[in-house]
Amino acid sequence: xxxxxxxxxxxxxxxxxxxxxxxxxxxxxxxxxxxxxxxxxxxxxxxxxxxxxxxxxxxxxxxxxxxxxxxxxxxxxxxxxxxxxxxxxxxxxxxxxxxxxxxxxxxxxxxxxxxxxxxxxxxxxxxxxxxxxxxxxxxxxxxxxxxxxxxxxxxxxxxxxxxxxxxxxxxxxxxxxxxxxxxxxxxxxxxxxxxxxxxxxxxxxxxxxxxxxxxxxxxxxxxxxxxxxxxxxxxxxxxxxxxxxxxxxxxxxxxxxxxxxxxxxxxxxxxxxxxxxxxxxxxxxxxxxxxxxxxxxxxxxxxxxxxxxxxxxxxxxxxxxxxxxxxxxxxxxxxxxxxxxxxxxxxxxxxxxxxxxxxxxxxxxxxxxxxxxxxxxxxxxxxxxxxxxxxxxxxxxxxxxxxxxxxxxxxxxxxxxxxxxxxxxxxxxxxxxxxxxxxxxxxxxxxxxxxxxxxxxxxxxxxxxxxxxxxxxxxxxxxxxxxxxxxxxxxxxxxxxxxxxxxxxxxxxxxxxxxxxxxxxxxxxxxxxxxxxxxxxxxxxxxxxxxxxxxxxxx
Amino acid sequence: xxxxxxxxxxxxxxxxxxxxxxxxxxxxxxxxxxxxxxxxxxxxxxxxxxxxxxxxxxxxxxxxxxxxxxxxxxxxxxxxxxxxxxxxxxxxxxxxxxxxxxxxxxxxxxxxxxxxxxxxxxxxxxxxxxxxxxxxxxxxxxxxxxxxxxxxxxxxxxxxxxxxxxxxxxxxxxxxxxxxxxxxxxxxxxxxxxxxxxxxxxxxxxxxxxxxxxxxxxxxxxxxxxxxxxxxxxxxxxxxxxxxxxxxxxxxxxxxxxxxxxxxxxxxxxxxxxxxxxxxxxxxxxxxxxxxxxxxxxxxxxxxxxxxxxxxxxxxxxxxxxxxxxxxxxxxxxxxxxxxxxxxxxxxxxxxxxxxxxxxxxxxxxxxxxxxxxxxxxxxxxxxxxxxxxxxxxxxxxxxxxxxxx
Numbered sequence: 014x015x016x017x018x019x020x021x022x023x024x025x026x027x028x029x030x031x032x033x034x035x036x037x038x039x040x041x042x043x044x045x046x047x048x049x050x051x052x053x054x055x056x057x058x059x060x061x062x063x064x065x066x067x068x069x070x071x072x073x074x075x076x077x078x079x080x081x082x083x084x085x086x087x088x089x090x091x092x093x094x095x096x097x098x099x100x101x102x103x104x105x106x107x108x109x110x111x112x113x114x115x116x117x118x119x120x121x122x123x124x125x126x127x128x129x130x131x132x133x134x135x136x137x138x139x140x141x142x143x144x145x146x147x148x149x150x151x152x153x154x155x156x157x158x159x160x161x162x163x164x165x166x167x168x169x170x171x172x173x174x175x176x177x178x179x180x181x182x183x184x185x186x187x188x189x190x191x192x193x194x195x196x197x198x199x200x201x202x203x204x205x206x207x208x209x210x211x212x213x214x215x216x217x218x219x220x221x222x223x224x225x226x227x228x229x230x231x232x233x234x235x236x237x238x239x240x241x242x243x244x245x246x247x248x249x250x251x252x253x254x255x256x257x258x259x260x261x262x263x264x265x266x267x268x269x270x271x272x273x274x275x276x277x278x279x280x281x282x283x284x285x286x287x288x289x290x291x292x293x294x295x296x297x298x299x300x301x302x303x304x305x306x307x308x309x310x311x312x313x314x315x316x317x318x319x320x321x322x323x324x325x326x327x328x329x330x331x332x333x334x335x336x337x338x339x340x341x342x343x344x345x346x347x348x349x350x351x352x353x354x355x356x357x358x359x360x361x362x363x364x365x366x367x368x369x370x371x372x373x374x375x376x377x378x379x380x381x382x383x384x385x386x387x388x389x390x391x392x393x394x395x396x397x398x399x400x401x402x403x404x405x406x407x408x409x410x411x412x413x414x415x416x417x418x419x420x421x422x423x424x425x426x427x428x429x430x431x432x433x434x435x436x437x438x439x440x441x442x443x444x445x446x447x448x449x450x451x452x453x454x455x456x457x458x459x460x461x462x463x464x465x466x467x468x469x470x471x472x473x474x475x476x477x478x479x480x481x482x483x484x485x486x487x488x489x490x491x492x493x494x495x496x497x498x499x500x501x502x503x504x505x506x507x508x509x510x511x512x513x514x515x516x517x518x519x520x521x522x523x524x525x526x527x528x529x530x531x532x533x534x535x536x537x538x539x540x541x542x543x544x545x546x547x548x549x550x551x552x553x554x555x556x557x558x559x560x561x562x563x564x565x566x567x568x
Numbered sequence: 569x570x571x572x573x574x575x576x577x578x579x580x581x582x583x584x585x586x587x588x589x590x591x592x593x594x595x596x597x598x599x600x601x602x603x604x605x606x607x608x609x610x611x612x613x614x615x616x617x618x619x620x621x622x623x624x625x626x627x628x629x630x631x632x633x634x635x636x637x638x639x640x641x642x643x644x645x646x647x648x649x650x651x652x653x654x655x656x657x658x659x660x661x662x663x664x665x666x667x668x669x670x671x672x673x674x675x676x677x678x679x680x681x682x683x684x685x686x687x688x689x690x691x692x693x694x695x696x697x698x699x700x701x702x703x704x705x706x707x708x709x710x711x712x713x714x715x716x717x718x719x720x721x722x723x724x725x726x727x728x729x730x731x732x733x734x735x736x737x738x739x740x741x742x743x744x745x746x747x748x749x750x751x752x753x754x755x756x757x758x759x760x761x762x763x764x765x766x767x768x769x770x771x772x773x774x775x776x777x778x779x780x781x782x783x784x785x786x787x788x789x790x791x792x793x794x795x796x797x798x799x800x801x802x803x804x805x806x807x808x809x810x811x812x813x814x815x816x817x818x819x820x821x822x823x824x825x826x827x828x829x830x831x832x833x834x835x836x837x838x839x840x841x842x843x844x845x846x847x848x849x850x851x852x853x854x855x856x857x858x859x860x861x862x863x864x865x866x867x868x869x870x871x872x873x874x875x876x877x878x879x880x881x882x883x884x885x886x887x888x889x890x891x892x893x894x895x896x897x898x899x900x901x902x903x904x905x906x907x908x909x910x911x912x913x914x915x916x917x918x919x920x921x922x923x924x925x926x927x928x929x930x931x932x933x934x935x936x937x938x939x940x941x942x943x944x945x946x947x948x949x950x951x952x953x954x955x956x957x958x959x960x961x962x963x964x965x966x967x968x969x970x971x972x973x974x
Contacts, residue, residue, distance in 0.1 A: 345683035
């Protein structure tokens with residue numbers, strides 16, 4: 014069976030193709046070279062005038078696991094489906110649920126309908142990894158994977174404070190990747206979640222954790238080195254200290270230096286780019302942050318754009334969410350300390366364009382998008398659902414690609430916020446090629462998905478085809494066709510076939526001797542057996558739908 | 569080592585011999601009763617008459633096919649079972665309610681109204697130096713709680729020997745600590761707990777009380793509780809919604825969670841809501857990620873709906889025309905009803921009136937593997953197969969019923 018996609022306009026940055034007209038051939042879920050003349054083409058799609066990209070990859074989206082399910086449970090009122098009116102209505106699919114806490118089926122369907130073929134859960138608590146994988150296993154249509162959270166767990170903090178050698182840390186980090194079936198490592202408010210359990214309420218980069226007497230900087234250095242030395246592709250995923258606090262941009266700038274040049278990814282950087290200027294002591298530091306990102310080539314970032322409306326913030330950062338809970342809307346929140354491993358905080362938010370802080374947050378995110386020069390090092394996220402539901406990506410893409418649309422939206426903002434932003438002076442409009450970098454090629458490269466995010470021969474045939482139209486929101490909301498592993502699964506914005514996708518992981522080599530110490534630690538201090546902490550490949554593949562793909566280390 | 573689903577603690581350190589005997593080392597009365605239970609029948613029946621599995625499945629599908637509004641109740645199952653039940657519910661437009669939902673809903677309503685601040689068992693084990701138990705002695709429902717998480721010798725931060733304060737905890741409290749110290753026991757009737765908790769809240773918010781005692785508890789005693797919590801490194805407040813058997817107990821749960829939130833402004837305090845068991849935590853979580861809603865929910869034309877009052881078994885037994893009772897962990901039987909009844913569950917279930925269809929199925933964690941949430945919601949553990957039986961699993965049966973309805 015060979016499928017031919019004929020005459021499409023290809024945007025494939027991994028292969029430097031910027032809108033060239035080219036045919037693509039698919040066999041057995043892969044992109045192949047042009048077959049010999051005697052080989053039969055089973056199906057041909059004429060894509061004349063259409064835009065062809067690899068399936069999009071969301072490198073940071075809270076799609077499954079404890080805090081996401083707590084958000085669903087706490088907010089049943091979000092589940093009501095609404096009848097959308099214009100301007101939203103024209104981009105919606107028949108089953109559209111734009112709310113912030115979709116169930117697992119909705120998550121998969123809404124992603125694939127937008128041409129996304131993979132999403133990565135960025136905050137898997139190791140102790141809760143089984144739940145995250147259960148939820149991802151029940152998420153249809155897309156590939157998935159996740160980053161395991163370390164750096165607030167007592168096992169690691171004990172190692173660090175006792176000055177264990179880097180090899181011991183590396184073995185533990187690698188063991189965690191295996192045990193939790195993750196593809197990357199994340200650190201959230203380094204040391205802060207643990208410090209909060211000791212009643213410390215804030216923790217800055219060079220401040221010591223009151224019990225362990227180690228600083229976030231030391232934690233970042235140790236974990237980024239481990240990730241780097243293990244040779245996994247995904248750099249340490251860093252949610253900086255001081256999320257959401259006015260003046261936190263300095264922490265963010267200093268954090269960039271904490272790894273001594275080893276690669277790091279700073280996530281939802283918009284939430285970490287706040288100054289203290291102006292009457293309201295809250296200002297944009299997007300210029301400083303963007304300049305630093307342009308300069309520090311070892312640092313990548315995703316934006317975590319906020320968009321106006323009702324959503325919920327679900328974070329591992331119990332320390333900062335405890336402070337944010339006073340802004341909850343509706344007024345409720347769940348804060349948890351979890352298993353000497355991590356924590357979480359779930360706080361609903363309603364971002365309003367007439368609120369000074371919210372309006373400026375919106376502008377700050379866009380300022381960063383437009384000021385960071387290299388699209389390979391900045392990624393399109395809303396930190397779903399924290400800044401906005403992922404279903405608002407098409408709207409966000411239009412804001413980036415269409416200056417007059419952006420400026421019209423800006424003109425409706427809180428006037429004090431307008432006065433504090435230079436957004437209208439930024440003339441940049443993202444090109445289709447740059448969007449393809451940010452949402453496909455760059456994301457695949459960052460995570461280490463060698464056969465995804467591009468349309469080269471041998472690549473997985475995850476392909477999205479759009480009608481080129483000036484309204485980029487309408488264009489990116491409803492692709493004409495989406496192929497997942499070579500199968501046509503979406504036609505005219507509607508799912509026509511249900512598939513399940515695989516789970517991407519990284520399994521670097523390590524010294525299994527680390528399990529001896531871990532077993533002793535578990536028996537003494539934990540409340541489950543070490544063996545039950547580990548998730549086997551079979552558990553993920555159990556129901557015959559899912560499966561594990563392990564990506565090679567870059568050694 | 570086996571994992572024991574007999575209570576919400578899900579102890580996974582149980583040694584069970586090939587002869588199905590539980591080692592006394594980590595066993596408790598509940599786990600022994602669970603693993604050492606006899607197997608009474610593996611034969612399905614139709615109105616009490618023995619039949620084969622295929623005929624029973626066909627009969628069940630026939631009843632479901634004819635029904636207009638079916639109630640799936642009991643729901644004593646784990647994640648895998650609940651996944652398949654939700655599939656069948658979506659197909660048949662069923663209403664779903666767990667047998668312990670009266671208790672669960674008290675917590676859920678409080679959480680959905682104002683949220684809460686909670687902790688988990690490993691945190692309790694390593695940090696809790698003051699424990700306030702409200703309306704529960706804990707050990708009756710969780711036999712190994714104190715052994716494993718309170719009187720543990722090893723802890724990460726060398727917690728001092730914890731102080732346990734029982735408030736209205738009933739007659740079975742362990743009054744003497746292992747170190748010989750006397751526990752603080754404050755007697756109170758369950759029905760008086762709302763008043764007492766509200767008074768604690770008032771005091772925590774620096775309100776002056778004119779009374780000198782509240783429902784028989786002196787204000788000095790209440791102040792003393794608050795001082796102990798405030799002075800703790802990490803205090804844990806434990807309540808059991810199933811013991812709060814009075815009208816609008818969700819308001820008392822909320823009063824407890826508000827108290828915790830208030831005290832957290834300056835010191836570290838966390839709640840630990842105890843659950844009733846029989847898979848309640850697993851069922852609610854699975855339902856939530858698959859349908860968007862915890863149970864009491866219903867599928868209407870494939871679309872999930874949620875109503876904590878209307879979709880209770882009590883209300884639906886008045887409105888539904890068919891009952892599917894599922895209970896795999898215990899032999900607790902279905903409510904009395906005249907409507908057609910299908911029972912899929914524990915092989916040792918005994919009936920006053922035989923249901924139209926009874927399909928005995930394996931017990932998760934004994935006859936087959938499974939996946940289960942611990943009571944603190946954050947830890948999910950695999951259940952193992954430790955006994956050989958010919959019983960099919962709940963999900964195998966449900967899938968076959970669903971196939972016949974296609």
